Every structure is written in structure tokens, then in C-alpha cells.
Amino acid sequence: MRSILQVPGPVKAFFDQFPLQTYPAVSKKDEASLCEYNARSYAFREQKALQRSVNDIFKLGVYNVYEDPESGCVLATDPWCLYAQLSLCKKNGLKLARKKEAPSRQQQKQQQKQQPALLVVSRLAASDKSLPILIEGCSKRNVRSTTGINEILGSRLRDAEELMYVSLLDSVVYDCWTTQALCELSVARFLQLYDGTSTDFAALQGPLYQTIREDLLERNDFSLRHLEISRHVRYMHLYQSKNAHQLTSPLFDSCKAALDRFAELLGSRTLFSNDSEPSYLDLKLASYVLCFLSLDDQESSLARYLRHEGCTLTTHARAVIAHFE
Known part of the structure; x- marks a missing residue:
């Protein structure tokens, strides 16, 4: 009795005529x-x-x-x-x-x-x-x-005072940066900042844009500190909230006040550090200032403020970059 697993003779004879070939593994790098x-x-x-x-x-x-x-x-x-x-x-x-x-x-x-x-x-x-x-x-x-x-x-900061200033930057100034990225920038400009693999297909930009925005809300516990802004970003077509300017304006004012305070602390000095090499606090402050300055005045109200009224901070940031050129 023929088994159902047995290959019929004519079929087996046909395939036996083909030469066997072993192909090498495909390289993972090219x-x-x-x-x-x-x-x-x-x-x-x-x-x-x-x-x-x-x-x-x-x-x-x-x-x-x-x-x-x-x-x-x-x-x-x-x-x-x-x-x-x-x-x-x-x-x-x-x-x-x-x-x-x-x-x-x-x-x-x-x-x-x-x-x-x-x-x-x-x-x-x-x-x-x-x-x-x-x-x-x-x-x-x-x-x-x-x-x-x-x-x-954080462990490389020199003392508790530097830790306090860095914490201030990573809360007040960070929140202003995030709100401006989420609420003021165009879709294309936002993707230039937060997606190095941006696609030219317009149909894919919308979903990608919204996904990255939601990921950014969770970063640094931003959504916990600003529930109203998070709802506006996530459900802007469904959730009835204040407009974006009303939500972000208080954060802009707080950030401006914090940066003005840093400018006062710098005074006539180029760096916070007394040494010729910038400290980690210098690096942290310069990082925020340079990222704001990378935006156009039309894209960011804080970039406009820094270019017109933040000469001390701009000079400080340029001095930090010059040290590592």
C-alpha cells in the first residue's frame, strides 16, 4: 500500500535530474x-x-x-x-x-x-x-x-549649588523648550529636530509626527507636570481646552525669568567656571541656548528673545562651542 508521504516515482525522477547547489550565507553587511x-x-x-x-x-x-x-x-x-x-x-x-x-x-x-x-x-x-x-x-x-x-x-557636578541650577534648567527651561517644539513648530521642522530618518511621503509624516510628540510628552515626566498641555497635544481635535498660546505663555515667562537670572549670575564673566575650561553647568546652559538659537525667530518666541535681549547668554554659548572647535 502506498504511503501518503511517499513521493510518486515520476515526480521523484524529475527532481532528481536537477543538480544540487549549496548557497553561502548572505552577508549582514554590504x-x-x-x-x-x-x-x-x-x-x-x-x-x-x-x-x-x-x-x-x-x-x-x-x-x-x-x-x-x-x-x-x-x-x-x-x-x-x-x-x-x-x-x-x-x-x-x-x-x-x-x-x-x-x-x-x-x-x-x-x-x-x-x-x-x-x-x-x-x-x-x-x-x-x-x-x-x-x-x-x-x-x-x-x-x-x-x-x-x-x-x-549629575555625579560630575561640583557642588549642591550647581546641582540646583542644573535642576532648574532641566525643569523650567526644558519645559519651555518642549512646549515650543510641540506647539509652535511646523510638522516638517519638528521632524527635522526629532527624526533623522524623515520621510518624503506626506501620508506617513502625520502619524510619525504624532507618535514622536507623544513619546516626547513622556520624557522627563513632562506630561505629569503639564497635564493640560499633554491633553491638548494628544487630543487637540477632540479635547476642548485653551488655545496653545494660553497654555505655553506662562512657561515662556518662567523660562525667560530663569534665563535672565543666569545672565545676572554670569555678569561680565564669559564662563561660570573660574578655569579656562567650561564646567558642566556651562555645558548644560549652553546646550539649551544653542538649541533655541538653532530655530528661526518666526519658529520660536524664545529664540527671538535670545537674539534680541540675551547677548550675555549668546556670548556664553559661543565661548563654550569655541572651546571644543
Whole structure:
């Protein structure tokens, strides 16, 4: 009796005539992926040529970058990412990255393996959808989250007074930055700041825009401090609330007062630190100021204020960048 699993003779004879071929495994890396990596990677410049082992290399993952028009350096578009970028330069004696020409394939491979770099990644690279992240090592890889990075940077502050000022920046000024990003920027401009893989398909921009906005609401517990603004952002077509200006105006006034206080503390000094090297407080303040200044006056009311009335803070931020050029 023929088994139902038995292959009929004519069929078996037909397929036996085909030669057997074993194909090699498909490589996970090719020229396209190497070029994509290189397009998203901006290597820090080192003051001295150092021979680093593979596990001494780190990559700082950020939302996106822009080229500073005055210094020509590549800076992260988000204040927390920029603070981490400047802090790595300070700790490791590095200089900020610059826009580069298209390198050869050999140079691309060398850059990928041997240089600390700023890397534009998706927010989905982080488990909590929050950037920056710090990717350390290669064979033994360790990924530090935004929370982990902030804890390390907080431990490097000199005293309780600096900690108080940094906490003020990460609450009052951070909240103003977030509200302006969420409520004042156009869809295209917002995606330039918080999505380095922006698509040209208009049908996909809307859902992506709203998803990233909701992720940003959860960052730094913003939604817990500003429930009304969070409802407005999430349900603006359904939730009947005050208009955006009424919601964000008090935050703008508080941020302006805080920045004015920092300008008074600086006085005639260029840096808070008495040393020639900027302190972590200098880096934190400059990160917020530079991110606001990266916006046009029409896009951000605080950017307009800093350009017209914040000369002390603008000069301070430029001095910080000049130290790492």
C-alpha cells in the first residue's frame, strides 16, 4: 500500500535530474549599509592621535544633527543630546565633529570601527524611546540609557549649588523648550529636530509626527507636570481646552525669568567656571541656548528673545562651542 508521504516515482525522477547547489550565507553587511552608517555618523576629532582598542570606542546616539553656521561644527538638535555630546568632549579631550566629504570605502570601514562618533539613530533604538543613548565597546557592547547618562553627568557636578541650577534648567527651561517644539513648530521642522530618518511621503509624516510628540510628552515626566498641555497635544481635535498660546505663555515667562537670572549670575564673566575650561553647568546652559538659537525667530518666541535681549547668554554659548572647535 502506498504511503501518503511517499513521493510518486515520476515526480521523484524529475527532481532528481536537477543538480544540487549549496548557497553561502548572505552577508549582514554590504556597501549600502556601510554608506548608510557613514551618512549618519559624525566622528569626534581627537587632539592627539590615539590608538584605541575596539572596546574603547563609543557612539552617542542622538535624534538628529545640524551644522552650526558660525563654527561649522555638527551639533545635536536636542538640548539633552547636545549636553551629552559636549560632556563627552570635555571628559575625553575631544573636539566637535564637522561635516565631512564623501570618504573612500576603506576610510568608511576604519571610521566605523576605530573612532568615537556622534550617531543619528531612531528613538526606537532606546527601550524607553528616549535619546541620547551611549553605545560603548564592540565585542562587549554596553548601551547606557538617557537616565543612566543623566545620572553619570549629575555625579560630575561640583557642588549642591550647581546641582540646583542644573535642576532648574532641566525643569523650567526644558519645559519651555518642549512646549515650543510641540506647539509652535511646523510638522516638517519638528521632524527635522526629532527624526533623522524623515520621510518624503506626506501620508506617513502625520502619524510619525504624532507618535514622536507623544513619546516626547513622556520624557522627563513632562506630561505629569503639564497635564493640560499633554491633553491638548494628544487630543487637540477632540479635547476642548485653551488655545496653545494660553497654555505655553506662562512657561515662556518662567523660562525667560530663569534665563535672565543666569545672565545676572554670569555678569561680565564669559564662563561660570573660574578655569579656562567650561564646567558642566556651562555645558548644560549652553546646550539649551544653542538649541533655541538653532530655530528661526518666526519658529520660536524664545529664540527671538535670545537674539534680541540675551547677548550675555549668546556670548556664553559661543565661548563654550569655541572651546571644543
